[in-house]
Amino acid sequence: MEVLLSIAIGVLTACGVFLILRARTFPVLLGLTLLSYAVNLFLFASGRLRIDAPPLIRAGARYADPLPQALVLTAIVIGFGMTAYLAILALRGLSESGADHVDARQEP
C-alpha cells in the first residue's frame, strides 16, 4: 500500500514537473494539475495510511487522522480555483497574442 502510493506520487510529480517545463500553456496547465494531485496525495499520506478506519474517534475503534483530510480539502479547493484562473488567463493570452507560448510572445 505505502509502496503503491509512493510510486503513484512519484510518477505524478515527475510527469507534472516535465509538463510544467514545456513552453506552451496547455501542457503547463496539465502539469500543474498533475503536480497538485501528487501534492494532495502526499498531504493525505502525511496522516499515515489506515485501511477501514473512519476519521471518527469512538471507544475501541480504529480511526484515521482527520486533520490531513481537512487540509487536503482546503488545498483541493484553492488549487482548483487557481487552475481555473490560469486557464482563463492562458486563453486571454492566446487571444491577445495569437500564440499559446507561456511568454505569450507575438508570433511574427
Added chain:
Amino acid sequence: MNANAPILPILIPLLAALLQMVSGRLAFQRAVGLLATALLLLATGWLTLLADDGVLRVYALGDWPAPFGIVLVVDRLAAGMTLLTAVLGFLVLLYASAGFDEEGLHFHPLFQFQLLGLVGAFLTGDLFNLFVFFEIMLLASYVLLAHGGGLARTRAGITYVVLNLVGSALFLIALGLLYGTLGTLNLADLARVLALPGHDQALARLAFALLIAVFALKAGLLPLSFWLPHTYSAAGAPVAALFAIMTKVGIVAILRVQAIALAPVMPDLLDNWLTTLALATVAFAALGALAAPRLKSLAAWLVLLSAGTLLLTPAQASAGVSAAALYYLVQSTLAGAALFLLTGIIAEQRGKAADQFMAGPPLPSVWLKVAFLVLATTLAALPPFSGFIGKLMLLTSMRDVAAGTAVWVVVLTAGFVVMAALARDGCYLIWKHRAAAQPLVVEPIGWQRVTATLLLVAAGPLLAVLARPLSDYTMRAAEQLHAPGAYVTGVLRPGAANNGREAKP
C-alpha cells in the same frame, strides 16, 4: 472589546469586500472601500498601541486552544506590520479611486481581499493558516495584476501565476512533511516538538528548508527572483505600489520561522547560503536598476534591491540586526510604493514618452519635480531622509557579523550604482526635452492621486524625523521576536498570566 481586537483587521476587509460585491456601482464601492481601509487604519493603529505593552495576545478562533485550533498571535511585529499594510492600503486605494478602478471590473473587492490576505499572513500563528492567507493574497494579486488589461499584463500574469502555483505546491509538500514528522502545524507547537527527541531530524530539516525556499520565492531571493521585475513593471501603478509590501510578507515569514522555530534547534539551517544569495540579489538588482529602460521598471528593481538587503538579516539571528531591518523594511516599503505612484502620474504627463528614459515634453508642475527629488534622495539612501537612516542602522548593526565586510562592500557599491542610475534617469525625466517642446495638455491630476503620492513621498522626511520613536519600537519588536521561549509559552498556555484575554478591563 480589547479581547477581540486581533480579529478586527481580518474582519473589516472581509466584510467590506462582501458588501462591495452587493452592488456594482463604482461610487458605492469606492465609498465602502475608503471607509473600510480608514477603519482598518484605526483598528491596526489601536492594535499596535495595545501590542506595545509587550503582552502576547493570542486569539483562539472558535475558542479552541492552541495546538488544536487555529490561533492568531499578535506581538509587536505582527501589529506593526498590519499597521504598515493599512497605511499603504489606504493611500493606494485613495490613488486608485481617481480613475484607475474604472479600467476593469471588481477592483475594489479584490483590493480588500488582498488586504485581508496580507493582514492575515502577518497575524496568524499557524503554518497551514499562513498558507491559506498566502493564497488569498495571491489569488487577489493575480487578478489585480491583470487589472487594466493588455498583452504585457497577461504575459507577466501567466509566469507569475505558474510560478506561484509551483510555490504553493512546494509549500504544501513542506506542510505535509512537517505534519508527518512532527504532528502539528502550529508554529509555537512546532518549536516545542522540535526541541524534543524522537522525530526524524533530517526530514524536519528538509521540511523547513522547503518552507524557507517558498518564502524566498515570495521575497525574491536571487535564483527565484527573475519573475519580480517584469511582473511589477507590468502591473498598474497602484497595484504595483500595493505589491511593494508582498515581498515583505515572505521576509517577515522567514524572520519569524527562523526566530521561533529554527534558532533554538537548528540555527545552522540558514547560515552561509542565505546571506550569500541575498548579497547576489542586491548586486543583481543594482545592475538591473542601472539597465532599466523605464521608471516603473526601475521602481521594480528597487523593490527587489530592498528585498535583497532585508534578506541579509534573518541568518544573523540577532535582535539588533532585526530591529534595524524592521526600520529599513518600513521605510523602503513606503518609498518603493511612492515611486510606483509617482511613476503613474509622471507617465501621464509625458504623453507618448510615458515613463521611458528619453527626451519628452517637460513636466508641467514643480511639485512633481520636487517630489521626485525627495523620493530619489530617500531611495538612493542619501542624507537627510529615512533611506539614509535605515541603511546606516542596518550597516552599523551588521558590522560585527561574520560576513560583515562583504555586506558593507556590496551594499555600499549597490547604493552608489543606484544613486548613479537615479541621477541619470532623473535628468532624462526632468531636464531633457525635445527642442521647443511645450508641456502636454492633459487632464488635471485628481486631488486623490496628488494627496496619496505626496503623503507617501513625505514618509521619507517624516520617518527621518520620527526615527527615534520608530527605531525604539522596532527594537522592542525585535527583542520580543527573538524570545522564542516566551512566544511558545504564551501561545500554548492560554491560562498563563500573560494571555491577552486576561487583559479585559
